[in-house]
Amino acid sequence: MSARSLSVGGLHLAAEGRLLVRGVSFTLRRGRVLGLVGTSGSGKSLTTLAMLDLLPPGVRQISGMVALDNAPADRAALRGGTVGLVQQAPRGGFNPLVTIGRHFAETLACDGVRGAAARDAMQGLLREVGFDDPASVTGRYPSQLSGGMLQRVMLALALCRDPDFLLADEPTTDLDLVVQAQLLDLMERLVVRRGLGLLLVTHDFSVIARLADQVVVMDAGLIVEQQPVHRLFEDPAHPRTQALMAAHLALYA
Amino acid sequence: MSLLDLRAVSHGYRQGGLFSRRGAKPVLREASLRVAPGECVALLGPTGSGKSTLGRLALGLERPWAGEVLFDGAPLLNRRGRMAPGNRRAVQAVFQDPHGATSPRLTAFEVVAEPLHAEELDRSTLRDRVAALLEDVGLDPAAMDRLAHRLSGGQLQRLCIARALAPAPRLVLLDEAVNSLDLETQARVLELLRSLRRRTGMAYLFVTHDLRLVKGFADRCYVMQDGQSLEVADPFGPGPVPPAMAALRAAILPAWPNPRSSRQRATTAAVIS
Numbered sequence: 212m213s214a215r216s217l218s219v220g221g222l223h224l225a226a227e228g229r230l231l232v233r234g235v236s237f238t239l240r241r242g243r244v245l246g247l248v249g250t251s252g253s254g255k256s257l258t259t260l261a262m263l264d265l266l267p268p269g270v271r272q273i274s275g276m277v278a279l280d281n282a283p284a285d286r287a288a289l290r291g292g293t294v295g296l297v298q299q300a301p302r303g304g305f306n307p308l309v310t311i312g313r314h315f316a317e318t319l320a321c322d323g324v325r326g327a328a329a330r331d332a333m334q335g336l337l338r339e340v341g342f343d344d345p346a347s348v349t350g351r352y353p354s355q356l357s358g359g360m361l362q363r364v365m366l367a368l369a370l371c372r373d374p375d376f377l378l379a380d381e382p383t384t385d386l387d388l389v390v391q392a393q394l395l396d397l398m399e400r401l402v403v404r405r406g407l408g409l410l411l412v413t414h415d416f417s418v419i420a421r422l423a424d425q426v427v428v429m430d431a432g433l434i435v436e437q438q439p440v441h442r443l444f445e446d447p448a449h450p451r452t453q454a455l456m457a458a459h460l461a462l463y464a
Numbered sequence: 465m466s467l468l469d470l471r472a473v474s475h476g477y478r479q480g481g482l483f484s485r486r487g488a489k490p491v492l493r494e495a496s497l498r499v500a501p502g503e504c505v506a507l508l509g510p511t512g513s514g515k516s517t518l519g520r521l522a523l524g525l526e527r528p529w530a531g532e533v534l535f536d537g538a539p540l541l542n543r544r545g546r547m548a549p550g551n552r553r554a555v556q557a558v559f560q561d562p563h564g565a566t567s568p569r570l571t572a573f574e575v576v577a578e579p580l581h582a583e584e585l586d587r588s589t590l591r592d593r594v595a596a597l598l599e600d601v602g603l604d605p606a607a608m609d610r611l612a613h614r615l616s617g618g619q620l621q622r623l624c625i626a627r628a629l630a631p632a633p634r635l636v637l638l639d640e641a642v643n644s645l646d647l648e649t650q651a652r653v654l655e656l657l658r659s660l661r662r663r664t665g666m667a668y669l670f671v672t673h674d675l676r677l678v679k680g681f682a683d684r685c686y687v688m689q690d691g692q693s694l695e696v697a698d699p700f701g702p703g704p705v706p707p708a709m710a711a712l713r714a715a716i717l718p719a720w721p722n723p724r725s726s727r728q729r730a731t732t733a734a735v736i737s
Binding site: 250251252357358359384385386387388389390391392395414415416417418419420421423440441444454455458459460461462463464 | 646648714719720
């Protein structure tokens with residue numbers, strides 16, 4: 212049975228006596244893309260990590276909850292099976308000492324998928340993210356793949372346990388524009404085909420314009436604006452959104 | 465005369481471990497590129513196209529397999545692969561990741577003072593010089609005794625620019641120098657680089673994969689294709705451009721969301737079914 216929505220409510224995070232995230236709430240729906248946008252340090256990555264109870268040491272959650280289909284959820288239990296995570300800088304997410312195949316084997320074993328079934332699942336996933344010859348990838352080590360390839364493998368790993376939602380934190384920021392365009396096409400296909408609910412965290416409004424349906428704008432730990440993407444671009448309400456939008460449009464001037 | 469002149473340089477890297485029998489992989493094939501004094505030249509290309517390798521040759525970090533690297537008309541490296549101290553100061557670099565390019569143990573002052581040690585200034589003169597450099601890049605000199613890594617990404621990248629400016633270079637290599645910054649910081653750092661160039665007359669070699677950053681910033685533009693750097697007269701114009709440039713152009717995402725896309729209908733259908 213798949214869930215239809217994943218919500219964050221009243222999230223407050225603090226470190227060293229300073230509030231870093233103040234009352235963030237939003238809802239992610241299946242088959243939709245929610246863009247979470249803001250400058251660096253606005254709290255968007257911490258919010259994402261808090262959703263899976265993965266906060267770095269020193270950051271505490273003061274209040275707030277995560278709900279699946281409007282029922283409070285055990286966040287650690289959501290990891291992998293219900294909610295997948297893809298982070299910036301894919302290289303850091305891999306163990307450099309084991310092959311790509313081992314990464315899949317370990318993840319699939321969580322659900323008891325082993326042996327030939329695991330191999331078939333792995334090859335299917337790798338094909339889904341655009342590797343036409345999966346066997347050429349599985350025997351290789353992370354250091355032997357380029358950043359764009361690793362990010363696609365990371366995406367396949369996040370999809371291993373068939374999650375309903377995917378949190379993607381700056382998934383294309385370290386990639387060049389050509390690879391970025393391919394990865395965004397791929398994510399769009401996943402949203403359409405699998406009905407995945409995607410949280411797309413980025414500072415780049417062109418990525419938002421490409422993929423998001425609904426947009427949450429964060430600044431200094433607060434949500435300053437929450438709008439459908441068309442309305443946000445046509446008529447940004449908050450001065451911070453207007454400033455970010457101006458910086459974005461200046462690139463195209 | 466050109467400030468920097470790369471003439472038909474070829475270069476590559478060996479693959480595999482120390483005992484690997486695989487041959488070296490060529491990255492550059494007789495690539496040529498010139499930068500005139502005070503000029504800003506953009507070098508575009510996707511990941512793995514050899515643009516950073518070209519930059520490393522221009523910095524004298526590596527010696528090409530074949531071809532010549534001339535600075536002020538004379539070879540950049542001598543026969544033993546060394547660089548004259550004057551040239552070492554004259555060519556500086558700013559890289560993509562400011563955290564990787566600075567030591568977490570050093571204060572902001574120490575980062576910028578490092579290239580000035582050769583001048584053997586006394587303590588107070590050195591502090592004044594560093595303070596002036598920090599002001600040049602829009603950082604508050606009062607912050608100079610903080611650890612460099614306590615600064616934000618944008619501030620740290622400014623610090624790296626201040627360090628590159630310290631020896632009064634004539635050429636600065638900007639290797640994806642603004643790509644990891646968020647949009648507002650990116651615009652501010654580009655404006656800073658523009659005004660510094662106006663004031664000091666130094667030249668930039670601006671390496672990037674983002675064509676949008678080149679407009680209004682670079683005087684001339686090259687694109688990497690098949691290990692060569694091709695000059696493109698008008699990267700934005702309607703005329704024909706090399707396929708590599710066309711690919712970079714096509715990769716630019718639209719500035720505005722699509723009008724009510726077909727995907728939205730498709731997704732709604734997928735969810736309902």
